[in-house]
Amino acid sequence: MDLQILSFNDFHGNLEAPSGSSGRVAVGHAPDTADVDKDKNTAEPVDVNVDAGGVEYLASHLAEARKGHRNTLTVAAGDIVGASPLLSAAFHDEPTVLAMNKLGLDVTSVGNHEFDEGYKEIQRLAHGGCIDDGDGANNQNSCPTGSFPGASYDILAANVIEKSSGNTILPAYSIKNVNGAKIGFIGMTLKDTPNIVTASGVAGLEFTDEVKTANALVPVLRKQGVKAIVVLIHQGGTPNSEPWTSPVDGKTYQANPTYDYTCQGGGSLKSDSAILPIAAGLDPEIDMIVSGHTHQPYVCDVKDPAHNDRLVTSASSFGRLFTETDLQFDRRTQDIVRSSVKGSNMIVTRDTKDPAQTALIQQYKELVRPIASKVIGHITQDVLKGGAGINAGGESQLGDLIADAQLADPSVITGGDKPVIAFMNPGGIRSDLTYATSPYGEAPGDVTYDEAFTVQPFNNYLVSMTLTGAQIKEILGQQWTGSNSGSGKKILQVSKGFSYTYSGTTLGPVTLNNSPLVDGQSYRIVTNNFLQGGGDGFPSFTKGTNVYYGGLDIDAFANYLTSFNPTGYTPGPLTRISGS
Structure with a gap:
């Protein structure tokens, strides 16, 4: 029998169509005739993009893809919620769960x-119920309509163990019976989740090896008569660049890969992609792997x-793409015919809106x-996190603004001891601040709380602490070592x-106010609680002493922007970080 599996990943609560680079998909390349990067080379490539994404369009595309397919399942590979725009985050991502219910999601893994x-919250999202959060404390409000039913789909966490009980926090696997075909799904997050999540969010949990966990579940599923097995895993790969020959000078340049280049168009994943050793180690009885985390198409x-x-x-x-995979299920062997498995990434173009999703969005707006x-x-x-707003060393306009806001925040001062250095992780900067954007009819250049929250959507706390000069240099070295080595540099x-x-x-040289940092001297610094807990591969932040928790990062960001009224904030030159 024919079977269709539709899949996506890393939705991150994007109910409305995402804007900027987050809402585009590269479909080709063209010469940089406008010299966008101002390097005076108009022959090199720039991406040719189409706008994509948004749950109204994703739901419509999935519904259209299901037509003519009697046997179909829709699955996902984690980060469905979290790091979400305010429309979802203001309600603890309850709107996104409701949207997933409406679009027909059957099963997903957890992501980081x-x-x-915290894990109790993802359990609540799975099972339903409300939080007594003070009806809007910290700009969040659970159950604004009075109730929340929870997810109608399965959320799996095979490799997340509650230490106190020894049990997984959510089911390890799910078995779906599609007109007599039993398909087993094993869902996992990356084992390094504690390294990239605030320490309090994973307290009391153990994250087990992905390969060992999945392989141990294969005989468990087979005992239940399940031979067709799919792994949903929140870990992924990074595509290699795409060679492109310019019609201007005939030279071959390395371009960003288009959405269908890896591996359908001849492309490949980088050899250090974390998904590759996992895929190579998973039991041969596992028929297919749906992955995520790196936000890449392949x-x-x-x-x-x-x-x-x-x-x-x-x-x-x-929600910019979904993967359509067609395969055959052999009723005699009760297994997937591996040679029949064919997949393609499909663009979620913004053509037709799903009315049910539109109504949900309007309600929460x-x-x-x-x-x-x-x-x-x-x-x-514009204040940018990439593109023309970042230098060769990795310093960005928006990174400067956020770090300066942290440094200026009075909530992290204790005993009169004011921080002198602030650190911000680049992965926590989620969107640009765009001058022309006016979602609520505000004047060009006005920044709303919604726009500020989109830049920093995690509700992290700011934390001040004392580090020595040597420890600060150690932290700087961790930007390109350990889990941040190779293509993972942060x-x-x-x-x-x-x-x-x-x-x-x-x-190289490290200075504070033009004076060299002294290894044995103590310095008061401020960062967010994610980095303070050693997140993103920076364990030396945990060596800080006299740790003091301040207010929310989004409040510091908002207050700092307000301090520039009425003239407004203008980004300065990118001179703090230099390197390559």
């Missing part, structure tokens, strides 16, 4: 962002331990309006007055 508010065959091809997919993020529409500050131009954003240089993996 499902733990942003549909690739990776050899299993029996040296047979096995499909590994990922559909970018924010009215509920969130009093919070979202408040103007908190003004910018005189350049911390830093506050004004602090600067450093680097070359490759070698740290």
Whole structure:
């Protein structure tokens, strides 16, 4: 019998169509005739994009894809909630769960962002019920309509163990019977989740090895007569660049891969992609792998331990793509015919809106309006996290702004001891501040709470602490070592007055207010509680002493923007970090 599996990942509560680069998909390349990057080379490539994403369009595309398919399932690979826009986050992501119910999601794994508010919260989202959160404390309000039914789909967490009980926090697997075909789904997050989630969000939990966990469940499923097995895993890969020959000068350049280049168009995943050793180690009885986490598009065959091809997919993020996989189920063997498995990534173009999703969005837009529409500050131009707003060393305009806001926040001062350096993780900067954007009819350049929250959507707390100069240098070195080595390099954003240089993996001069940092001297610093807990591969933050918790990062950001009224904030030169 024919079977269809539709899949996506890393939706992150993007109910409305995402804007900017988060709402585009690369479909080709063209010469940079406008010299966008201002390097005076108009022959090199720029992406040719189409707008994509948004749950209204995702639901419509999935419904259209299901037509003519009697046997179909819709699955996901984690980060459905968390790091969400305000429309969802203001209500603890309850609107996103309701949207997933409406679009027909059958099963998903947890991802790392499902733990942003702790594992008890993802259990609540799965089972339903309300939080007594003070009816809007911290700009969040559970159950604004009076109730919340929870997810109608299965949320799986096979490798997340509650230490006190020894049990998984949610089911490890799910068996779906599609007209007599039993399909087993094993759902997992990446084992390194504690490294990239606030420590309080994973307290009391153990995250087990992905391969060992899934392989141990294969005989469990087989005892129940299930031979067709799919792994949903929140870990992924990064595509290699795409060669492109310019019609201007005939030279071949390395371009960003288009959405269907890896591996359907001849592309490949980088050799250090975390999903590759996992895919190579999973039991040959597992027929297919739906992955995520890296927000990249790919549909690739990776050899299993029996040296047979096995499909590994990922559909970018924010609902911009979904993967359609068609396969055959053999009723005699009760297994998937591996050679029949064919997948393709499909663009969620913005053509037709699903009425049920539109109604849900409109309902919550009215509920969130009093919070979202408040103007908190003004910018005189775009303030960017990438592109023209970032230098070769990795310093960005928005990174400077956020780090400076942390440094200026009075809530982290204790005993008169004011921080002198601020650090911000680049992955926590989720969107640009765009001058022309006016979602509530505000004047160009006005920044609403909604826009500010979209930049920093985690509701992290700011934390001040004392570190030695040597420890600070140790932290800077961790930007390109350990889990941040290779393609995983993470350049911390830093506050004004602090600067450093680097070359490759070698740290150069480090200065504070033009004076060299002294190894044995103590410095008061501020960061968010995510980094303070050692997140993103920066364990040396945990060495801080005299730790003091302040207010929320979004409040510091909003207050700092307000301090520039009425003239507004203008980004300065990118001179704090230099390197390559």
